[in-house]
Amino acid sequence: MKGFFNQLLRIDLSKQRSSVEPIPEWILRSYLGGKGLGSYLLLRENPPHIDPFSPQNRLIITSAPLADTPFYGSSRYAVFTKSPQTKIYSESYSGGRITLSISRTGFDAIIIEGRSSRPVFLEITDRDVLFHDASDLWGKETYESEETILKRVGTKGAGALVIGPAGENLVRFAVIESEHWRSLGRAGIGAVMGSKKLKGIAFHGKKRREIADPASLNRLALEFRDRVKDNQTVRIYKRYGTPMLVSIMNTIGAFPTQYWSKGTLEGWEGISAESLMERCRVRSIGCPHCFMTCGKISEVKKGRHQGLRIMGPEYETIYAFGGLCMVKSIEEIIYLNDLCDRLGMDTITAGNLAAFAIEASKKKKIKDKLDYGDADGIAEILTKIAGRRGVGRILSEGVRHAAQVWGMEEKAIHVKGLEPAGFDPRVLKGMGLAYATSDRGACHLRATFYKSELSGQIDPDQVKGKAKLFIDYEDKMTLFDALILCRFYRDLITWKDLQEIIKSTCDLSLKKKDLKEMASGIINLARDFNRREGLTKKDDKLPHRFFREVLKETKKTIHPRDMEVMLKEYYQLRGWN
Numbered sequence: 001m002k003g004f005f006n007q008l009l010r011i012d013l014s015k016q017r018s019s020v021e022p023i024p025e026w027i028l029r030s031y032l033g034g035k036g037l038g039s040y041l042l043l044r045e046n047p048p049h050i051d052p053f054s055p056q057n058r059l060i061i062t063s064a065p066l067a068d069t070p071f072y073g074s075s076r077y078a079v080f081t082k083s084p085q086t087k088i089y090s091e092s093y094s095g096g097r098i099t100l101s102i103s104r105t106g107f108d109a110i111i112i113e114g115r116s117s118r119p120v121f122l123e124i125t126d127r128d129v130l131f132h133d134a135s136d137l138w139g140k141e142t143y144e145s146e147e148t149i150l151k152r153v154g155t156k157g158a159g160a161l162v163i164g165p166a167g168e169n170l171v172r173f174a175v176i177e178s179e180h181w182r183s184l185g186r187a188g189i190g191a192v193m194g195s196k197k198l199k200g201i202a203f204h205g206k207k208r209r210e211i212a213d214p215a216s217l218n219r220l221a222l223e224f225r226d227r228v229k230d231n232q233t234v235r236i237y238k239r240y241g242t243p244m245l246v247s248i249m250n251t252i253g254a255f256p257t258q259y260w261s262k263g264t265l266e267g268w269e270g271i272s273a274e275s276l277m278e279r280c281r282v283r284s285i286g287c288p289h290c291f292m293t294c295g296k297i298s299e300v301k302k303g304r305h306q307g308l309r310i311m312g313p314e315y316e317t318i319y320a321f322g323g324l325c326m327v328k329s330i331e332e333i334i335y336l337n338d339l340c341d342r343l344g345m346d347t348i349t350a351g352n353l354a355a356f357a358i359e360a361s362k363k364k365k366i367k368d369k370l371d372y373g374d375a376d377g378i379a380e381i382l383t384k385i386a387g388r389r390g391v392g393r394i395l396s397e398g399v400r401h402a403a404q405v406w407g408m409e410e411k412a413i414h415v416k417g418l419e420p421a422g423f424d425p426r427v428l429k430g431m432g433l434a435y436a437t438s439d440r441g442a443c444h445l446r447a448t449f450y451k452s453e454l455s456g457q458i459d460p461d462q463v464k465g466k467a468k469l470f471i472d473y474e475d476k477m478t479l480f481d482a483l484i485l486c487r488f489y490r491d492l493i494t495w496k497d498l499q500e501i502i503k504s505t506c507d508l509s510l511k512k513k514d515l516k517e518m519a520s521g522i523i524n525l526a527r528d529f530n531r532r533e534g535l536t537k538k539d540d541k542l543p544h545r546f547f548r549e550v551l552k553e554t555k556k557t558i559h560p561r562d563m564e565v566m567l568k569e570y571y572q573l574r575g576w577n
Helices: 025-031 034-045 098-103 142-153 189-195 214-228 232-239 242-251 273-279 315-324 330-343 347-362 375-387 391-395 399-406 429-437 450-455 466-483 495-506 512-532 560-574
Strands: 007-012 017-022 059-062 076-082 089-095 109-113 120-125 129-133 159-162 176-178 182-184 198-204 280-285 295-300 309-311
Touching: 007 120, 025 034, 025 512, 034 059, 034 076, 034 089, 034 109, 034 466, 034 512, 059 189, 076 098, 076 189, 089 176, 089 182, 089 512, 098 159, 098 198, 142 159, 142 176, 142 198, 142 330, 176 189, 189 198, 214 495, 232 242, 242 273, 242 315, 273 280, 273 295, 273 330, 280 330, 295 330, 309 330, 315 330, 315 347, 330 347, 330 375, 347 375, 347 391, 347 399, 375 391, 391 399, 429 450, 429 466, 429 560, 450 466, 466 495, 466 512, 466 560, 495 512
Parallel strands: 007 109, 120 198
Antiparallel strands: 007 017, 059 076, 059 109, 076 089, 120 129, 159 176, 159 198, 176 182, 280 295, 295 309
């Protein structure tokens, strides 16, 4: 089928063998690549109810029809597995130059199974798969590990994915890192690599996918660029990136603060996008084939972290450490961000857990003396988590486990074991629906519905009828993930654009109705995986605190009836019983 290699690479780490299999065309026609193909394979390949750290748990990497093409926002890839943190479906996406390296190996999907007897890194090319000893890299941080692997591979254009000490030590929210600062793997995909004794994966090759109509796709890309390059959304992302949300969320009182107790951080100006620009040397950077350049390389100008340089921090990291942990210095947040990247940990979960540990300390549930705003104390907690030492041993298992051990279930904020992002659903009601129904737990990215509520497209307090617009966004974002396209192009790429892109790339003539049916089918694959693992409608719920506790600044909360109305409409529109 056009737009695909029609090839699947299977790697068995236990036997150190690999094989290539064809992908039936009906699968690609039904689900495309990315999330569609990854979800289909995960449901087909994974035995039910296995432990996420079992050798039988598959790690599935997928590319998509737009990878390594000139269309803007297409330099992205995906990874799927059963989550160690939530015990359910897990998906994650990232971008960068490595997308080209993965695509040029010539596979639409790579399935990694088994467990190596010793630490290894894989070298996947368009010709073969090599297994390299990585015993000397075990225990190394991510930056050094990636640099060493690429040096040993020694091929121009190669890219690498690596894990850090957190992944090796099976911290249940460990992530995968690439290009030093790009992270993927919320809900512990990096820990799955660690359980397989897989330190890293290098990719390189020269294969290029055959596009149905290259001239048409090039024309669409140029027309799209000319149409949107001066759009206000593009200008704002170029200038500020995601930290622009700090001022917006604090202004409306939806910036989660002091472990979800408040909606505004006093002194938030010190961690805003403007503060980042003022206190750091900041330059914009983008993925290949992208004019958004939302990434920010930030270097601290002064103080004890002078010279520290990272990509970021993104809004979610600022919310997690700045809001929940009340660290009011952008330099200290950069320091904590860098530490998480080196150790290979998800910053959203890490910040939530650090704040939860502070609450436990104040309630004398643990002996550690922790306080809000103490960056060094938080850094020590992060290091203990990565090494599974002291209180870090409990926190490394996730907030659901820590809450049970400390008798703090009523305090813990999570959905299905995954912590929400920095959008309080007591203010943005639609985000409550998003968190409750997301297939990987409390996720903001499956529909990015905060954008609709913040922009005034729909009233944040509206409940009745909200599910219809939500589903339209969720369907569209699911197709984005099947193609795989960057989220930040969500309001720039129309349904008509998607139809034309798919026609030019895959030679599939699909109407909007057909696209929505395809998206629904992909969403159902993930839902079926979770149902098979034991989830029911009762698991689509929010933490009790969101119903009981009123935000002081806005006097807002969610009424249980609000969720009942939105969920009922959502299930009816999805055709779920």
